[in-house]
Amino acid sequence: MRQSLETPLSKVKRGPNRAQYDAETAFRIIDNTLMCHVGQSKNGQVFVTPTCHWREGEYFYWHGHAKARNIKAPIDDAEKVCINLCQLDGLVLARSAMHHSVNYRSVTLFGVPELIEDTEEKVRQFKIFLDKVSPGRWDALRPINDIEIKATGLLRIKIEEASIKVRAEPPVDDPDDNDWPVWAGVVPLQQQWGPLEQDPIQTELFDTPTPPDAF
Amino acid sequence: MRQSLETPLSKVKRGPNRAQYDAETAFRIIDNTLMCHVGQSKNGQVFVTPTCHWREGEYFYWHGHAKARNIKAPIDDAEKVCINLCQLDGLVLARSAMHHSVNYRSVTLFGVPELIEDTEEKVRQFKIFLDKVSPGRWDALRPINDIEIKATGLLRIKIEEASIKVRAEPPVDDPDDNDWPVWAGVVPLQQQWGPLEQDPIQTELFDTPTPPDAF
Numbered sequence: 001m002r003q004s005l006e007t008p009l010s011k012v013k014r015g016p017n018r019a020q021y022d023a024e025t026a027f028r029i030i031d032n033t034l035m036c037h038v039g040q041s042k043n044g045q046v047f048v049t050p051t052c053h054w055r056e057g058e059y060f061y062w063h064g065h066a067k068a069r070n071i072k073a074p075i076d077d078a079e080k081v082c083i084n085l086c087q088l089d090g091l092v093l094a095r096s097a098m099h100h101s102v103n104y105r106s107v108t109l110f111g112v113p114e115l116i117e118d119t120e121e122k123v124r125q126f127k128i129f130l131d132k133v134s135p136g137r138w139d140a141l142r143p144i145n146d147i148e149i150k151a152t153g154l155l156r157i158k159i160e161e162a163s164i165k166v167r168a169e170p171p172v173d174d175p176d177d178n179d180w181p182v183w184a185g186v187v188p189l190q191q192q193w194g195p196l197e198q199d200p201i202q203t204e205l206f207d208t209p210t211p212p213d214a215f
Numbered sequence: 216m217r218q219s220l221e222t223p224l225s226k227v228k229r230g231p232n233r234a235q236y237d238a239e240t241a242f243r244i245i246d247n248t249l250m251c252h253v254g255q256s257k258n259g260q261v262f263v264t265p266t267c268h269w270r271e272g273e274y275f276y277w278h279g280h281a282k283a284r285n286i287k288a289p290i291d292d293a294e295k296v297c298i299n300l301c302q303l304d305g306l307v308l309a310r311s312a313m314h315h316s317v318n319y320r321s322v323t324l325f326g327v328p329e330l331i332e333d334t335e336e337k338v339r340q341f342k343i344f345l346d347k348v349s350p351g352r353w354d355a356l357r358p359i360n361d362i363e364i365k366a367t368g369l370l371r372i373k374i375e376e377a378s379i380k381v382r383a384e385p386p387v388d389d390p391d392d393n394d395w396p397v398w399a400g401v402v403p404l405q406q407q408w409g410p411l412e413q414d415p416i417q418t419e420l421f422d423t424p425t426p427p428d429a430f
Contacts, residue, residue, distance in 0.1 A: 014284070035303055037252040045295060046254040050319070064229075069229070082262050083263065090412075093349055093352070093424055097359050098363040100345065100348065102249075102250075138312065142311040148311070148312070170412070170416075181419070182421060184414040185414045186412040186414075189408060189430065190406065192404075193402050196400055198398065198399070198400040209398055211306070211402050215404065
């Protein structure tokens with residue numbers, strides 16, 4: 001049986017027909033996406049922070065300055081954060097304003113973050129992160145040092161309470177409107193990595209990096 | 216004098232050198248972005264919801280099903296939501312893992328949402344929204360009806376408490392690392408609207424829609 005991420009908290013109330021709870025599908029969307037939005041509260045105020053993320057096995061990781069609010073506050077509060085990642089895939093133009101929509105892949109995760117403090121494990125995770133951003137790059141870099149490891153806060157949640165929403169289809173209009181004389185369909189969003197822009201202070205030519213598969 | 220959106224809540228603590236608070240800059244990023252992430256809490260749990268947004272003057276608008284949590288809860292709670300919108304512009308590949316980054320344009324807004332209930336004003340706003348998504352399309356659509364207007368919840372906040380963060384430059388490494396022999400620079404992210412995909416049930420040819428300037 002496939003692992004389900006459905007819980008009372010992660011269960012989708014609106015548009016449940018587009019909801020999924022399958023761990024493998026969540027993993028795939030997480031791996032294909034570079035940035036997420038972390039929602040947390042501090043002293044009763046909600047904050048939403050965009051940041052990069054990565055995954056290893058059943059764990060979802062993100063990092064930040066060790067003293068930053070989005071690293072410290074979730075640990076201090078020990079409350080469940082809510083993280084969303086959403087890839088916009090296209091505009092859905094219908095025959096009525098009401099049925100306009102977007103095609104997208106979205107994952108919403110809940111969990112109490114865990115702070116990873118072990119130095120070796122932190123370095124191992126940073127390498128996994130860098131391999132996502134630019135495969136094979138880690139070994140070519142100036143090696144990481146203790147000050148940098150200490151200054152970087154590393155959080156993770158287990159991917160066990162989440163929902164997935166996906167829309168990937170043409171407009172769905174009221175049947176009576178299907179003959180309405182206006183163009184209807186999808187405007188797909190295309191993303192790709194453009195020509196590399198080498199640092200202008202670098203005059204030598206080096207092997208160029210491999211861009212990621214994720215966006 | 217240009218209007219500043221800085222308040223004790225919106226003031227950026229980490230990376231303040233990349234922060235701005237100018238309303239015109241916030242407006243431009245808001246207008247160039249289709250989707251945002253709305254953070255709110257309900258019964259002590261934070262939720263982050265991706266949704267489309269638009270702007271008129273000093274007001275930031277979003278909508279949803281009138282009975283959806285992300286429409287009802289902010290009104291019930293009368294608490295400040297936090298909304299972030301972030302455009303990823305490129306990967307910044309440095310000579311050390313620590314100085315890797317991304318180029319981006321990000322706006323974070325705070326405000327207590329106001330529910331717009333006046334029917335005429337709702338319709339006027341939905342038209343502004345549609346003009347952002349596909350300029351000139353509104354008049355060609357099957358006209359909106361009362362049931363649809365009632366079923367759609369419309370929220371807004373005044374754009375008066377916000378921060379902007381922008382990174383748009385090559386890597387900034389430790390000066391001692393500038394000669395490290397690895398390619399460094401920016402991998403730019405390119406986005407465009409792809410070839411239109413007409414609804415397969417539509418056999419007639421119609422004037423094709425104009426895609427938006429925003430992504």
